[in-house]
Amino acid sequence: MDRIAITGVPGTGKTTVSALLNKDVMNLSDLYEKSADGREEDGTWIIDTEKMATIVANESEDNDMIEGHLSHLLGISKTAIVLRCHPTELKKRLKKRKYNDEKIQENLEAECLGIITNECLEEEIETWEVDTTDTTPEKTAKEIEEIIQGSKIYTIPNIDYSNCIMDLY
Numbered sequence: 001m002d003r004i005a006i007t008g009v010p011g012t013g014k015t016t017v018s019a020l021l022n023k024d025v026m027n028l029s030d031l032y033e034k035s036a037d038g039r040e041e042d043g044t045w046i047i048d049t050e051k052m053a054t055i056v057a058n059e060s061e062d063n064d065m066i067e068g069h070l071s072h073l074l075g076i077s078k079t080a081i082v083l084r085c086h087p088t089e090l091k092k093r094l095k096k097r098k099y100n101d102e103k104i105q106e107n108l109e110a111e112c113l114g115i116i117t118n119e120c121l122e123e124e125i126e127t128w129e130v131d132t133t134d135t136t137p138e139k140t141a142k143e144i145e146e147i148i149q150g151s152k153i154y155t156i157p158n159i160d161y162s163n164c165i166m167d168l169y
């Protein structure tokens, strides 16, 4: 297996679920400082994905999984697992963090529009979606294990939260 990317909008559960997998998982947030060209005014790292990809390739094994919302953009995975979450639930999860309203709105818009899934499809990598809305991290981890082991039947990404977009304004 190549380095499978676990991706998704912030708050969908990448880090929580990764910790439950029976696999070595590289967390991209640990590499932000090393792979950034400085920070934006609001403190967000300006990531150079090529730099990040080189570090990941050097510091992980083929079999490891890569977790983070940029993992599908590094050009080193043939498979991406996109964690999805209904915007109403995602809003609750993001409100628990110190995110400002603008950042919450930005992430909810991204989830409504399925931006990460679309980016994966544009990268032409095998793209799976796993909905984390009404389930537990343990069940989500089990679903991911089934994908990794090849025991889950593939379905084309079809989670569509676009009808929630008007609720954001």
Ligand SMILES: Nc1ncnc2c1ncn2[C@@H]1O[C@H](COP(=O)(O)OP(=O)(O)OP(=O)(O)O)[C@@H](O)[C@H]1O
Residues within 6 Å of the ligand: 008, 009, 010, 011, 012, 013, 014, 015, 016, 017, 068, 069, 093, 131, 132, 133, 135, 136, 137, 138, 140
């Ligand atoms: N099925 C589920 N899978 C994963 N997390 C879930 C699930 N249900 C509820 N949660 C909760 O959602 C939150 C997800 O937060 P987490 O930090 O894992 O997200 P993340 O995708 O890693 O975000 P970020 O991109 O900011 O790192 C946690 O509080 C977790 O307990």
Ligand SMILES: [Mg+2]
Residues within 6 Å of the ligand: 014, 015, 016, 029
């Ligand atoms: Mg995380």
